[in-house]
Amino acid sequence: TIKGKVFSFYSFYDNDLRNSLMLEKKIENEITTALKEKQLEVHIQPKVNMKTGQIIGGEALVRWNHPHDGYLYPNLYIPVLEKSGYIVDVDIYVWTEVFQFLQKLIERGVTPLPISLNVSRLHEYQKDFVEVLCCLSREYKIPPNLITLEITESALAEDSTFLFQCMGKLQEKGFSFSMDDFGSGYSSMNMLKDEPLDEVKIDRLFLRNLGNSKSRTVIRHIIFMLAELGIDMIAEGVETKEQEQFLLECGCYKAQGYLYYKPMPLVDFEKLL
Ligand code: C2E
Ligand code: MG
Ligand code: MG
Ligand code: MG
Numbered sequence: 001t002i003k004g005k006v007f008s009f010y011s012f013y014d015n016d017l018r019n020s021l022m023l024e025k026k027i028e029n030e031i032t033t034a035l036k037e038k039q040l041e042v043h044i045q046p047k048v049n050m051k052t053g054q055i056i057g058g059e060a061l062v063r064w065n066h067p068h069d070g071y072l073y074p075n076l077y078i079p080v081l082e083k084s085g086y087i088v089d090v091d092i093y094v095w096t097e098v099f100q101f102l103q104k105l106i107e108r109g110v111t112p113l114p115i116s117l118n119v120s121r122l123h124e125y126q127k128d129f130v131e132v133l134c135c136l137s138r139e140y141k142i143p144p145n146l147i148t149l150e151i152t153e154s155a156l157a158e159d160s161t162f163l164f165q166c167m168g169k170l171q172e173k174g175f176s177f178s179m180d181d182f183g184s185g186y187s188s189m190n191m192l193k194d195e196p197l198d199e200v201k202i203d204r205l206f207l208r209n210l211g212n213s214k215s216r217t218v219i220r221h222i223i224f225m226l227a228e229l230g231i232d233m234i235a236e237g238v239e240t241k242e243q244e245q246f247l248l249e250c251g252c253y254k255a256q257g258y259l260y261y262k263p264m265p266l267v268d269f270e271k272l273l
Contacts, residue, residue, distance in 0.1 A: 045263035144174035204237020
């Protein structure tokens with residue numbers, strides 16, 4: 001009967017909802033322990049110059065080495081941590097590990113390369129965002145020009161006044177800003193002219209359909225526009241030689257992707273250097 005159908009629909013929906021709520025609760029309950037017991041690890045994915053193959057830097061990506069569930073990837077828990085506010089603790093943990101790592105490299109006489117840090121929605125950090133980064137740079141004696149802050153396009157679209165203030169202050173100290181996942185949201189073009197960006201990371205979604213001539217036209221013009229605006233650019237998610245070839249032809253020389261390196265533990269990144 002109709003009634004039965006409605007009922008089963010609701011119970012199905014209800015189960016789904018309950019599972020996702022349970023997952024959220026589980027993540028929220030376990031993240032504090034994870035931070036205390038060092039279950040969170042920082043991996044770095046090298047960035048390369050496609051013309052020379054040289055490594056030019058890296059991006060720090062968090063990994064949760066869960067005692068029962070194995071390696072957990074950020075897309076599962078970052079949204080939950082953003083909702084509950086725990087993301088701030090995780091980000092600061094990751095940043096601290098990176099500053100510490102850079103300090104160790106310098107002490108051992110290895111020339112460090114610039115590292116990008118992912119930054120969550122800015123209002124999460126309240127007033128401390130600028131202060132935390134300046135403190136870390138002082139404490140570990142890391143010149144801010146070794147640090148790039150990646151903020152996603154959608155997070156950049158949110159708090160403009162506070163954001164501009166923070167970006168200005170940090171850029172004055174020497175930190176750089178990169179717009180992550182460029183092109184995956186909806187307000188990217190406006191932000192390019194309004195925000196003081198040092199770099200744009202072209203979302204990997206653009207590289208998916210290079211067989212299609214319209215897709216090629218879109219990328220070609222994005223690259224052209226960024227070059228003319230004087231904004232540095234890097235393509236993310238480069239997986240094939242064809243994608244590399246096309247990007248080089250268009251004038252984009254920097255990339256991050258499985259074609260070159262996957263994200264790796266800090267010790268492995270150090271060996272590469
Ligand atoms: P993102 O910042 O855009 O990072 C790039 C993501 O693309 C990483 O996924 C990386 O492993 C993946 N990737 C790199 N090359 C390729 C490729 O060639 N093919 C494919 N298919 N994927 C590639 P990951 O590590 O799973 O991170 C996902 C997202 O989670 C990140 O996207 C970032 O937004 C967020 N995230 C990661 N670590 C942190 C963190 O410490 N703090 C915050 N706030 N967010 C983080
Ligand atoms: Mg990123
Ligand atoms: Mg990205
Ligand atoms: Mg992305």
